[in-house]
Amino acid sequence: MCANKSESGTMMLELQERVTELENWKDGKGLIIYGAGNTFCSGSDLNAVKAMSNSQDGMNMCMFMQNTLTRLMRLPLISVALVQGKAIGGGAELTTACDFRLMAPGSEIRFVHKHMGLVPGWGGAARLVRMVGSRAALQLLSGAARVDPQRALCLGLSEETLSSSDGTKALEEAQVWLSQYTEGPASVIQAVKKVVTVGRELPLEDALRTEKDIFGTVWGGPANLQALVRRPKHN
Numbered sequence: 001m002c003a004n005k006s007e008s009g010t011m012m013l014e015l016q017e018r019v020t021e022l023e024n025w026k027d028g029k030g031l032i033i034y035g036a037g038n039t040f041c042s043g044s045d046l047n048a049v050k051a052m053s054n055s056q057d058g059m060n061m062c063m064f065m066q067n068t069l070t071r072l073m074r075l076p077l078i079s080v081a082l083v084q085g086k087a088i089g090g091g092a093e094l095t096t097a098c099d100f101r102l103m104a105p106g107s108e109i110r111f112v113h114k115h116m117g118l119v120p121g122w123g124g125a126a127r128l129v130r131m132v133g134s135r136a137a138l139q140l141l142s143g144a145a146r147v148d149p150q151r152a153l154c155l156g157l158s159e160e161t162l163s164s165s166d167g168t169k170a171l172e173e174a175q176v177w178l179s180q181y182t183e184g185p186a187s188v189i190q191a192v193k194k195v196v197t198v199g200r201e202l203p204l205e206d207a208l209r210t211e212k213d214i215f216g217t218v219w220g221g222p223a224n225l226q227a228l229v230r231r232p233k234h235n
């Protein structure tokens with residue numbers, strides 16, 4: 001899925017439509033979000049921001065994007081943000097709504113909100129704290145720090161720095177990287193993402209109960225029965 005250079009109101013609606021489609025993708029296993037050209041996403045369209053600078057419109061936009069990105073994060077797909085060029089402001093927040101980030105050489109994730117007199121509103125702060133810890137999150141937000149691929153690796157914000165910044169090659173690299181995690185039946189890959197999501201988000205007792213329910217969807221299923229016939233050796 002290609003992120004837009006900056007998110008106008010129309011583009012925010014389009015993002016929500018894509019997420020709805022992905023929620024209904026029964027055979028889906030993986031998702032790569034990448035930008036067009038040399039920018040991953042530069043956040044809200046500043047022209048749109050000016051037009052909705054009153055409190056009510058700002059809150060509506062904030063809640064709309066927070067809801068959309070939370071739904072993106074909870075998709076039963078293994079998602080990757082392929083960061084080429086800059087991921088600025090809301091664009092940086094969009095990267096945190098994916099399970100993984102892969103960064104091309106020379107790319108940058110930057111939470112510039114402070115320089116806009118703002119704080120993240122699309123859920124990026126809540127997700128960042130959970131990813132890198134509160135101290136590092138505070139440094140990145142209060143410093144509006146440029147996070148290059150090396151610093152992202154050190155922080156645990158990125159999984160890998162790709163070898164190519166060329167658009168097509170970087171996407172191919174990201175596809176190969178993701179394929180190591182999406183091999184297998186969609187039902188099982190989706191169940192894996194679901195149990196990780198509940199383990200991350202629910203209190204223990206609720207997570208255990210939900211994990212049991214998800215286990216029940218794959219136990220004795222086609223993939224399980226076929227494996228019992230194959231009896232693979234895990235050596």
Ligand SMILES: CC[C@@H](C(=O)O)C(=O)SCCNC(=O)CCNC(=O)[C@H](O)C(C)(C)COP(=O)(O)OP(=O)(O)OC[C@H]1O[C@@H](n2cnc3c(N)ncnc32)[C@H](O)[C@@H]1OP(=O)(O)O
Pocket residue numbers: 005006007039042043044045046047049086088089090091112113116118119120121122
């Ligand atoms: C909750 C957070 C959320 C919010 O508050 O709603 C936000 O995300 S606030 C917005 C945060 N984003 C920015 O402030 C980005 C500002 N832009 C830049 O920093 C730079 O443009 C860039 C993204 C680093 C790219 O720089 P560069 O490669 O040098 O290209 P240009 O600067 O020449 O940009 C090309 C062209 O694109 C326009 N542009 C870029 N970003 C935006 C944007 N967010 N909204 C509107 N337009 C944007 C830029 O103005 C140029 O247009 P032209 O001047 O017409 O060529």
